[in-house]
Amino acid sequence: MNADATNTDTAAGGGSPTLFDLEPAGASAEVTDQRTQAVAKKASTKKTAKKASAKGEKGAEPAPRKRASAESMAANQREISVSEFFTKNRHLLGFDSPLKALLTAVKEAVDNSLDACEEGGILPEITVEISPGEQEGRFRIAVEDNGPGIVRDQVGKIFGKLLYGSKFHKLSQTRGQQGIGIAAAGMYGQLTTGKPVRILSRPGKRAKAREFLLSIDTARNKPEIHHDEEIEWDHGQGTRVEIEMEGRYQKGQRSVDMYLKQTAIANPHLTLHFVDPGGEKVSYERNANELPPETLEIKPHPHGVELGMLISMLKATECKSLSGFLQEEFSRVGATVAKKIVDAAGKGLTLKSYPTRIAREEANELHRAISETKISNPSTDCIAPIGEELVLAGLKKEIDADFYASSTRPPAVYRGNPFQIEVGIAYGKPEGIGLELTEGGRIRKKVKSGKDVVEDLVADADEPVRVLRFANRVPLLYQQSACAVTKGIIQTNWKSYGLTQPRGALPIGPMVLLVHIASVWVPFTSESKEALAAYPEIIKEVKLGLQECGRKLGAYIRKGKRLKREFEKRSYIEKYIPHIGLALQEILDLTDAERDATVEELEDVLHKSRKF
Numbered sequence: 001m002n003a004d005a006t007n008t009d010t011a012a013g014g015g016s017p018t019l020f021d022l023e024p025a026g027a028s029a030e031v032t033d034q035r036t037q038a039v040a041k042k043a044s045t046k047k048t049a050k051k052a053s054a055k056g057e058k059g060a061e062p063a064p065r066k067r068a069s070a071e072s073m074a075a076n077q078r079e080i081s082v083s084e085f086f087t088k089n090r091h092l093l094g095f096d097s098p099l100k101a102l103l104t105a106v107k108e109a110v111d112n113s114l115d116a117c118e119e120g121g122i123l124p125e126i127t128v129e130i131s132p133g134e135q136e137g138r139f140r141i142a143v144e145d146n147g148p149g150i151v152r153d154q155v156g157k158i159f160g161k162l163l164y165g166s167k168f169h170k171l172s173q174t175r176g177q178q179g180i181g182i183a184a185a186g187m188y189g190q191l192t193t194g195k196p197v198r199i200l201s202r203p204g205k206r207a208k209a210r211e212f213l214l215s216i217d218t219a220r221n222k223p224e225i226h227h228d229e230e231i232e233w234d235h236g237q238g239t240r241v242e243i244e245m246e247g248r249y250q251k252g253q254r255s256v257d258m259y260l261k262q263t264a265i266a267n268p269h270l271t272l273h274f275v276d277p278g279g280e281k282v283s284y285e286r287n288a289n290e291l292p293p294e295t296l297e298i299k300p301h302p303h304g305v306e307l308g309m310l311i312s313m314l315k316a317t318e319c320k321s322l323s324g325f326l327q328e329e330f331s332r333v334g335a336t337v338a339k340k341i342v343d344a345a346g347k348g349l350t351l352k353s354y355p356t357r358i359a360r361e362e363a364n365e366l367h368r369a370i371s372e373t374k375i376s377n378p379s380t381d382c383i384a385p386i387g388e389e390l391v392l393a394g395l396k397k398e399i400d401a402d403f404y405a406s407s408t409r410p411p412a413v414y415r416g417n418p419f420q421i422e423v424g425i426a427y428g429k430p431e432g433i434g435l436e437l438t439e440g441g442r443i444r445k446k447v448k449s450g451k452d453v454v455e456d457l458v459a460d461a462d463e464p465v466r467v468l469r470f471a472n473r474v475p476l477l478y479q480q481s482a483c484a485v486t487k488g489i490i491q492t493n494w495k496s497y498g499l500t501q502p503r504g505a506l507p508i509g510p511m512v513l514l515v516h517i518a519s520v521w522v523p524f525t526s527e528s529k530e531a532l533a534a535y536p537e538i539i540k541e542v543k544l545g546l547q548e549c550g551r552k553l554g555a556y557i558r559k560g561k562r563l564k565r566e567f568e569k570r571s572y573i574e575k576y577i578p579h580i581g582l583a584l585q586e587i588l589d590l591t592d593a594e595r596d597a598t599v600e601e602l603e604d605v606l607h608k609s610r611k612f
């Protein structure tokens, strides 16, 4: 029975005994009237409570709930398409505000262009255009590359299907990993403007170019191609992607401009052109004419494989023996290591055991044996760091500072995945400390270089240092505090290198800190790829890299402080040298020429008095 109905009945005086039933007969009309009023009030209170409860107001009685049965629940249970999921959860992909959405879309397209050019062995030249869209608050982004292009059959799946890509299943150093990025950007455009994505592709100089217009059928996670036609395109081979979307364009630390500038720093082999919504053009010319060294795809390292994955691999393998399986499917396992693992596993497993018939219990022992067996670290020809020299060149090209240092750590391993950390430092605004020692031993004020640089990259002297984080050469602009890189910086003792550092915070000073991780699988904290997960191995390497650069910085700051003290002392003495000259002239009866020569000599002695 409906609980509400019971209450109403009771209030109306029917059903179970109430106050009225207990009242003696012949009670006065006034009392009856009061009773009637009380009943009416009670009923009205209940109605109000019901309404309030429906509105969710505090203090209201809870509204009665309709109970679901397994059958009624079953009627609502159905598969969720990955596109529907990410439409609702677009913040997971970096589309949570118009400002960030614009940046994410540009980033996905540029990262893809860079990956494609490098895979194709082509020096990348990329053009990014952002122009106002058809309505206020809309923008049209276009990213064009000179990469290998995309073949006709693949265009639909790449741009109209989430979780489709060429990089997820291989362990190699690429910017993209998940197979979500560009389709998600197109989906966001479609969601906010209703417009399809436009793609131009020319897969090879001799091939004909084609134009496509497509959108995603989000319920089925499938492409809907509206237009597919051969066109004349005045462009060599390559791809052009155009997406109209709701967005906000703004310059600043987390802007498209900053992402592109940082991309140019970390990719010295890239020539990049950018046209902003106001029509202003910026170009970053490459300062390296060689592509980064080619990296090899690797197999998983046994120490990075979890039990569930091992069981799946055993089921899926085509190898006919356990020995073959261990050697074929993993890196760093030869015949000797395979034998050691199998011997340590016991459970009747032999080198000849048939992998697909290995039961869960045996797999468990095999997994234990793998973790106990000493296996050499994964090979490192699968990762390509930027290199100390190019990190320095990139910083010098784009940031006007007093002092630069860089360091590339040797490769290390987290969860079986090789990675390498690089650190760069640009310290001091030239107009800040601004003193230098000339070859002749003089200390002079530095002249501003006058380079066209981003002024706001170097922090002010009383601000926390600016951090530039990169993962496989991609700038990470959001979620700085959640990132393993920031944790590594905070855990480093900057006081010993001459900087101030509040407890548990970034150091303070006019400095840019660049940290790059190169890896076959970058452990991001979410699908939007904004922060690195805090693996202790990664934090440790970040700290070691920072310490290497920090020591050089410490020496520079100490020298700078000495220079400053000396400069002040010399300036003070220098003021009195002409007076000393005059006094000497009077005492020693010198000619004017002799006096000037003495003054010059005294100045020389002063300036060459100390070596730094």
Ligand SMILES: Nc1ncnc2c1ncn2[C@@H]1O[C@H](COP(=O)(O)OP(=O)(O)OP(=O)(O)O)[C@@H](O)[C@H]1O
Pocket (backbone or CB within 6 Å): 108, 112, 113, 116, 145, 147, 148, 149, 150, 158, 164, 165, 166, 167, 168, 175, 176, 177, 178, 179, 180, 181, 182, 183, 184, 239
């Ligand atoms: N400009 C391009 N030129 C050539 N191939 C491309 C281009 N853009 C995308 N692709 C291909 O499309 C695939 C899917 O791209 P998408 O951005 O969706 O995912 P991803 O780059 O693999 O991973 P992530 O989701 O981490 O970015 C890529 O793996 C690549 O093979």
